[in-house]
Amino acid sequence: KQEVxxxxxxxxxxxxxxxxxxxxFTDSAIYNLQWFRQDPGKGLTSLLLIQSSQREQTSGRLNxxxxxxxxxxxxxxxxxxxxxxxTYLCAVDGSSYKLIFGSGTRLLVRP
Amino acid sequence: GAVVSQxxxxxxxxxxxxxxxxxxxxxxxxxxxxxxxxxxxxxxxLMATSNEGSKATYEQxxxxxxxxINHASLTLSTLTVTxxxxxxxxxYICSASLPSGATYEQYFxxxxxxxxT
Numbered sequence: 001k002q003e004v005x006x007x008x009x010x011x012x013x014x015x016x017x018x019x020x021x022x023x024x025f026t027d028s029a030i031y032n033l034q035w036f037r038q039d040p041g042k043g044l045t046s047l048l049l050i051q052s053s054q055r056e057q058t059s060g061r062l063n064x065x066x067x068x069x070x071x072x073x074x075x076x077x078x079x080x081x082x083x084x085x086x087t088y089l090c091a092v093d094g095s096s097y098k099l100i101f102g103s104g105t106r107l108l109v110r111p
Numbered sequence: 112g113a114v115v116s117q118x119x120x121x122x123x124x125x126x127x128x129x130x131x132x133x134x135x136x137x138x139x140x141x142x143x144x145x146x147x148x149x150x151x152x153x154x155x156x157l158m159a160t161s162n163e164g165s166k167a168t169y170e171q172x173x174x175x176x177x178x179x180i181n182h183a184s185l186t187l188s189t190l191t192v193t194x195x196x197x198x199x200x201x202x203y204i205c206s207a208s209l210p211s212g213a214t215y216e217q218y219f220x221x222x223x224x225x226x227x228t
Contacts, residue, residue, distance in 0.1 A: 032214045043117075043204055044155075044219040051214050089154060098145070099206075099217060101154040 002027045002094050006102035013080055014110050021075040021105045023090035028068050034099065035064050035075050036089045044089065048075070080109045114138055115207050117220035124195055125228055132190045132223045134205030140185035141207035145217065146178075149202040161188045195227045 003026045013019055023033070032051045036044040048057045048064040050073070056065040063076040073090060087106045091099040114137040124130050134144055142163050147155040159180050160168045167180035179191040188207075192199055202224055206217040
């Protein structure tokens with residue numbers, strides 16, 4: 001059974017710092033991995049999708065990497081801003097295109 | 112593009128009543144939609160997979176007679192919580208999948224906050 005773990009559970013950083021969020025999964029047989037952002041009481045916004053054949057994806061200040069063999073992904077946020085404060089979720093798509101989510105990392109960027 | 116809406120965004124109902132939540136893909140057709148629930152400060156748990164024109168596939172532990180799912184068209188799926196009880200209070204989120212390269216990407220609705228009193 002696929003399990004997804006995110007570390008740390010919470011993170012507080014001053015504005016301008018570069019930071020890394022970690023995601024690990026137990027079954028490397030995945031189709032893709034997605035990173036999402038969720039603001040309090042809101043739905044999910046897709047940030048990046050990495051297909052199983054890819055090693056990384058970039059969008060603006062965000063860079064996500066995937067090491068399928070070791071079951072790990074990282075989300076790198078450069079030059080963090082207070083507007084980046086949110087919960088970041090990673091999810092893997094392993095079979096039947098069903099997403100299995102991690103428990104998330106709650107990020108606070110302090111002005 | 113790839114916008115998914117949900118209605119209502121928030122609903123309060125009395126115990127024993129039924130509540131219907133709609134999920135629509137606004138600018139694309141989705142053969143598959145998914146329903147999740149999220150308890151406070153927890154992650155999303157998949158409840159069921161909804162395919163247009165066929166019966167939904169429910170995850171283990173989800174009561175199909177309590178959570179009725181109908182996917183009548185390529186742009187609309189509905190979740191009906193029947194005989195709701197306070198323990199059904201939660202945040203319900205739907206998603207719709209769209210091909211992305213060799214795989215599919217899911218686009219999520221804004222969620223529906225259900226409170227059962």
